[in-house]
Amino acid sequence: MSIGTPITRIEAPSKVNGQAVYTADVQLPGMVHAVMVGSTIAAGRLRAIDTRAAESAPGVLAVLTHRNVPRWHGTPDDLHYVEPRFPLADTEIHYHDQCVAVVVATTREQAAYAAGLVAVEYEARPVVASLDAALPTAHEPVWRFEPLFPSVVEVGGPKEAFAGSAAKVDAEYRTPYHSHAPIEPNATVAQWERGRLNIHKTSQDVHGDRRIIAGALGVPADHVRVWSTLVGGAFGNKTTVWPHTLLAAVASRQVGPPVRLVTTRKQVFTGHGHQPPIIQHLRVGADADGTLRAIIHETTNGTPILFDDPEPTISPSASMYAVPALGAYVRVADMHMPAPALLRTPGDGPGMFAVGSAMDELSYALNLDPLELRRRNHLAHHPLKRKPWSGKQLLDCYALGAERFGWDRRAPRPRAMRDGDDWVGFGMSSAQRLEPHTAATATVAILDDGTAEVRTSIAEIGTGNLTTLVQIAADGTGVPVRRFGIVSGDTDLPEAAPTHGSRSTGSTGTAVHLAAQNARLAATRLAVADPRSPLHGLPTDRVGAADGRLFAVDAPERGESYQDLLRRNHVKAVTEEGHHDPNAKNQQFAFATFGAHFTEVRINRNVPRVRVTRHVAVFAIGRVLNPKTARNQAQGGIVFAAGQTLSEQLTQDPATGLFVTPAFTDYHVPVHADVGEIDVSFVEEPDYNAHPHGAKGLGEVVCVGVHAAIANAVYHATGIRVRELPITPDKLARLVRESG
């Protein structure tokens, strides 16, 4: 069995020796370069744009503006484009650094220089530059596409239940603009060949992207091919088509040769997704013994001027704890901000910061251990779907995590644990993420040279999914991992589930699992029907496969290799397809992944920066396909969320709405020195109700609850409850004088 073994990522050597190819590495003959010019205001319109100097600069081949950009096809809404306005469609400016022109030149330097020569005259309009300023416009969202979650949930009379509760928490929690901040900038290389379009792009979903690109350019989808080679960090910001991709394609059509457009670091921060600022008002009521009576969760997030994009922060309040009365209300408020993008972990990330913090506040109000409060409100079923959870070993996660962490050493009161000049605090939170199911297809081919291959359009975004898919296929066929290849990231391949929303393992993994089983069965049928095969005449269910060989289950020495079987029969390859049908899951259950986070923070009384010195996390994700990639992904997700909690913040200038921190210098992701000891464990029980291979997604649940666990530990250490992220030293500065 290869599943369950800690195999190193199959693409790792290429990343170390430099052979790995990312989108911006793609070289095409005659390729030229494009650079986008961004608006220097956040609200208003173009009064005039003068491109003459840019056009006559050395090497410049074309300058695209609203005046000469070719007409787009379709409508943004029909195509599910990222915003309801195609690039350069008109003279309106809705956010900072919005693309107002594209310069195409022979070299990137020439294009960048000429971009600086494009003279733009603006007519500025009043700007809504913060969520606070936008609040007067807060409203129930009008969904652009089909609703993904309700805007209002009311069950059991929440206001009355809250009013009658013995213990209450009533607090507001805020999260800022958080950027995805991938190392790899978004990029596109576009090439036209006799009416067909080849697109190399940074993508988490090549098939989804193709539908948008083909539609906007008025080209049949089968005339467009999209590749996504290795992706250098995505976290959701490569889930869609951004303006630069469409612009690179029209630029190439206009000038002829292939066009490469690599966004600048600043453009990654300003115009390629983020999680918007969110204000969540939580009211939680409980009986004196901690039994929850009511949760009222009102959430308002900033949304672009042109459309409503609600952030599903109500997810945890609506599904995490046993509460008889629930009120959840989603609103959005109009701001001059670019289109958001799903950010690991949408909804549950910021939502659990608020719910997990409020539960902690409630525990102090009740004088009850915060872990015990969660145990007492444990839920065995999904409260709205009224179905039992499948694979919910959350109580086991609590128990194992508490033991590994040493939770019993926690002082019950805040600001009670001190070590020299350090205040020490313990905090915890639950984690939960619904398990999605999306259609996915893959093929597995067993070849006559003794090798085998997985083919599916999935993108490798750094999670190790190529490796785990190969492990699934290896176990399904009996061909060892070392003889398996995988071809991915190409619309000419069978359509995988998008590589976001924790779908790879569950949905694409199931497709590969089924394809591998089908391929093995097809080869088995060939063998048992072949009089020259030692397996001739056996029922197919009495034939096993291992080490690249089919054998009789009842007499393992009787058998032959796939290679011998295929060569003798002059079959180059046995290729079979597997398809994951989202409706194939067991409909009696609700599905999610679960976990618990326990954190120790230390805060020096003189230099009050939060240091996460120890973090223990335990997850229940069904079967663990690869302990090495799983642990790595969990640790990465915890660091990712810790950065959002402690230092990351994309700041808007309050007067103009322009971003003031669009660079790694100022947008502070964690550095190695910030990362303490991270202990990851799994409560492993295959969940065959969810998927036939028993495994579920991991990439998002690992982030959920980290924010609250840290914020709760900060309160425990200092007695200061920080309800607004990030928890930077300014928010704890008063500790200096209070602990003299």
Added chain:
Amino acid sequence: MRTFDYTSPRTVDEAVRLLADHPGADVIAGGTDLVTLLRDGIRTPTHLVDVNGLGLDEVSWQPGGAVRIGALCRNAIDDPALGRAYPVLVKALRAGASPQIRNRATFGGNLLQSVRCPYFRLPEFACNRRTPGAGCAALHGDSRHHAIFGTSENCIAVHPSDCAVALLALDAHVLVQSTRGTRRIPVAELHRLPGRTPHEEHALRRDELITAVELPAGPFGAHSTYVKARDRASFAFALASAAAVVAVRGGVVRRSRICLGGVAPKPWRSTAAEEALRGRPLDDAVIEAAADAATRDAQTRPDNAYKVDLVHGVVRQALTELREQS
């Protein structure tokens, strides 16, 4: 293309001659700051004088105990004798940037780096430092990082260097050279407060080149430390920092330097804190009084009032460390 001439002189005389002959020239050494400013169009020199071929990378101990650090010594400098004689300097250097940047950045360049104010670094915003008379967008902007001492209505940016704060605490001088000869400038007089001319960042004349930094002979300096508060554990500019040097004799502080970083447009000496220490034992009450004095006369804005507490904290931490060492 926006072009510039590039010259790589072999001698200091040649370098300063080039600076004298080209009014639009900039000096490039490590390039860790200048290259980003060039890329973003914040600086547009007609000429780049690359001084990396000039040597100037030695640490030389002078007769009498002073030490001269060549202007092109890298910030990654690892000299045990320097660490013993001036711990505050080595700690400040280690607190700055990242190992990769310290391997490139030089002493001279570190002292002359530009402010990190985003309103200066992003051409979308008005900045008096970048364009005299243009106005200061930071005044009505996000001021979490901005100064609480020494500001004017024209500029509220902070000086970003850690190294310069330590050098100020050590009473260091910079040695500069031009075609007219050489001169010494106290670090205390190297950087200018913004006043009405925030674009005049330092006292160097346009054609002068820093050739070395000189630290006075010990033992003052040996009992010293640097404490920095920042947003993450490494690779972030100071929200507030303190360089502290004390000389204790007979149980009381005879002489001290308390200098602050991250809170003023130049490295900021707190004579009030030094006054609070003079002639007193380094005990809890005196440390508290000095930390409090260091915050005196701070002029805060709503977003940066927290820096008062951080100054208190870093000074207290620095003095507490020095007390525990003595």
